[in-house]
Amino acid sequence: MARTSERLRPRSVRAKIVALLMLPVVSLMALWSFAAVTTASTIGDAERAKDVNSELLAPVADFVTAIQTERTVSARYAADPKSGDADVLTRTQAATDNTTEALLAGINSSSSDAALLNSALPDRLDKLTDDAKGLAALRASQSGGNKNATKAESIASTAYTAYTGIVEDAFAVTGALTGEKGTTTASEARVVLELSRAREALAQEQALLAAGGAAGKLTDEQYALFVGAVTVQRGLLKPAVADLKPEHQKAYNTLLESGSYDQLAAIENRVRSAGPGESAVSDGLLRGWDDSASTVLRSLAKAETEAGTAAAAKANPFGWDTLGASGIAVVLGLVGVLLSLLVSVSVGRGLIVELLDLRNSALEVAGRRLPQAMRRLHAGQGVDIDVEAPMRRLAGDELAQVGTALTAVQRAALKAAAERAELLSGISGVYVSLARRSQVLLHRQLDILDRLEQRPRDQDELQDLYRVDYLATRMRRHSESLLILSGIAPGRGWRDPIPLADTLRAAVAEIEDATRVQIWAVPRVSLNGGSVADVIHLLAELVENAASFSPPSTKVQLRAARLRDGVVIEVEDSGFGMNEDAMADANRKLQSEKVDLLDAKQIGLFVVNRLATRQGLRVELRNSPNGGVTAAVLIPENLLRDDMPVHEHEHELAATENGGGGRTPAPAAALIPRQRGE
Known part of the structure; x- marks a missing residue:
């Protein structure tokens, strides 16, 4: 994950400046894009709402109104064909047929998009289509013989139930479309649907009383349905009106405060109080009912249309009511994006040029001028600071001040x-x-x-x-x-090669507590005379360091082994060891090309560094298995000479000569021939 973020991070100054300046521009473009998409979505919703309204909602509403009217006329005619007007029924059915044709045409035109609007809509449309096509069969079932009262009541009840079922199926289609976003000019579709159900409840009341009035009495079933319809109508109408938009509440409030609605409510109360039977539909009790109910139904249908389908049809997808502030935000956002791009390109280009000049100047100083001056200083040559780094006058620009600061740092x-x-x-x-x-x-x-x-x-x-x-x-x-x-x-040195065993013993003899050092079997090779002094000095530093940083009761192990590339000598102590940071620092000092004479903490490591560099040796510190530290020294083959063939079992050194025999060994001068230069 870290490598991925490292790869994605801009590397050049130009890329970083572009990324820095483009971030707010991209953010602004994202906000503008969101506003543009939202606005386009609003326009699309308004257009789709108009299409849905014209193709489905309006035809369904007209169809429901026609079915409600036909239900009332059919119920009255079925209850008493002699008292009913057959011409009125025929005209009502013709009006219903007209709305049915409009409904079927709308369903056919929107059938391909029905599933996109609502997953349940296709099935509900199919059911409503079947209901519309089944109207002829329903009407035929009512035209049969109804010679006795019982048969008439049965036909009237069946007609009422069938028509009510069709209305419910129509409301199911409307309910599936209430989730579709409408326009800002129309009221909430769910509220309009509740008002439609309230109107349906009133239409049911009218149909029930029409059937009861024609038959001369209100049956128990009809009475129960009437009471339920009154309850639904009153429970939905006034609460739903309160949820409408203020401009749509006016028509409903006018209706609810009118005399027609008051007369309607009074008749409803009298019928509920009278109970089932002949008294509920007597002429005195139902006087004015048909006129009041028809007036209220027409007013409800008109107000419902104004609040729903008519408002949606009048909506302009590109008008202020639809776009509003979002349209202004899109226009201003586009202007802001263009200005941001222009300013960012202008500022970014100038900043990139200045930073690149500053970078080139800094690289020139760090890569060429300063190292050259440093090399001359280390070589003992003089350097004129004013010529190498002329002091600049402090400018007002921040980048210029950075350049001045770089010059000051160089000086x-x-x-x-x-x-x-x-x-x-x-x-x-x-x-x-x-x-x-x-x-x-x-x-x-x-x-x-x-x-x-x-x-x-x-x-x-x-x-x-x-x-x-x-x-x-x-x-x-x-x-x-x-x-x-x-x-x-x-000054000291040897002319002739010296055995490696004597070289190791001479190195051990140069420390104070030489008895703690145990020399193991040493290969029978000799060391060139010119390298002996440096190797003795180097090993003495390492052995003394091992003895100093290990308990006095422990031994320092000195081993040598022949390798293909030379001889490796290991100095191992049993001390407390070194942590990783200290070990890395020590190895860095052993291998560094530069020696800091002012670092007095581990001066012996710098001495080993100089000696190893001069003789071409390799020295490395590592943790030993015993918990201490092992110093490994590799003497290259060009500094060695074989005294005899090397075999695995021929490396031996007497125990009395290895420094571990319990006596104090002789000093270095007694172990190897006297050095030249002394």
């Missing part, structure tokens, strides 16, 4: 490097002077100790002389370290 780096070079040169001279003086005195001291060791003495005195010899040898090694750090080769 500070050159000044610090010059001062450091002078300091290191002085320190190096002091090192050389002190080391030379100390070497003269130490050589004289070692000569005196050598003569004293040759005289006959008892064992205790000889051991004391050996200890003094060890201290003097260590002091001589430290003096040589000063010369090595100063870049000067020490």
Whole structure:
């Protein structure tokens, strides 16, 4: 995941500036796109709502009104054919047929998109289509003989139920379309549907009382249906009106406050109080019912149309009511996007040019001018800071100030490097002077100790002389370290090759507690004389470091093994080891090309670095299995000479000569031939 984010991150200055400036532009474009899509969606919804209204909602509403009227006329005619007007029924059925044709035409034109509007809509349309096509059969069932009252009541009840079922199927289609987004000019479709159901309840009341009035009595079933219809009508009408838009509430409030509705409500109350039977449909009780019911139904249908289908038909998809603030947001957003692009390109181009100039200047300083000046300083040559980094006058622009700051940093780096070079040169001279003086005195001291060791003495005195010899040898090694750090080769050396075993023992003899070092079997090879002094010094530094950082009761293991590329020597202690950071830092100091003479914490590592570099050795520290640290030194093949063929079982060294036999070994001067230069 981290690699993926790294790849996606812009690398060049141009890419970063473009990404920085394009982010707000892209964000603005995204907001504008969202506003544009939303506006287009609003327009599409308005267009689709108009199509749905003209093809389905309006034909369904007209069909429902015609069915309600035909239901009332058919119920009255079925209850008493003699008192009913056959011409009225015929005209009503003809009107219903006209609305049926319009309905079927609308269903056919929208059938392909029905499933997209609502998944349940196709089945409901199919059912309503079947109902419309079955009107002829329904009417035929009512025209049969109804010679007795019981037969007439049955036919009237059947007709009422059939017509009511058709209306419910029509409402099911309307309900499936209420989820479709309408226009802002129309009221909520669900509210209009509730008002339609309230009107249907009133139409049911009219049909029930028409059938009862024609038959001369209201049956128990008709009475129960009437009471239920009154309850539904009153429960839906007034609450639904309160949810309409204010401009659509006016027509309904006018109707609810009119005398026709009050008379209608009063008759409903009297019929409910009278109960089933002849009294419920007496002439005195139902006086004015037909006129009031017809007036209220017409008013409800008109108000319903104005609140729903008529409002949707009048809506303009591109008008202010539909677009409103979103249209202004789209226009202003487009202007903002164009201005943002123009400003971003202009500002970004200028910023990129300035940053690229600043980058090129910084790379010139860091890659060429400053390193060249540093190399001249390290070589001891003088550097004119004013010529190398002329100071610029501080400008008002921030990028120009950055350039001035870079010049100031360059001047500070050159000044610090010059001062450091002078300091290191002085320190190096002091090192050389002190080391030379100390070497003269130490050589004289070692000569005196050598003569004293040759005289006959008892064992205790000889051991004391050996200890003094060890201290003097260590002091001589430290003096040589000063010369090595100063870049000067020490004076001692050998002309002839020296066995590797003697070289290891000489290195061990240069530490204070040599008895703690155990030398294991050493390959029978010799080391070139010119490399012996440096290898002894290097190994002595590593062995002394191992003995210093391990408990006094533990042994320091010194091993050597022949490899194809040379000989590897391992110095292993049993100390507390080093953590990963300390180990990495130590190896970095051992392998670095530059030696910091001002870092006095681990001066021995820098000495080993200089010696290894001069002789072409490889030195590495690593954690040992015993918990301590192992220093591995690889002596290349070009510094070695085989004393005899190397075999696996021929590497041996007497236990009495390995430094672990319990006695104090002889000093280095007694182990190998005297060095030249002493």
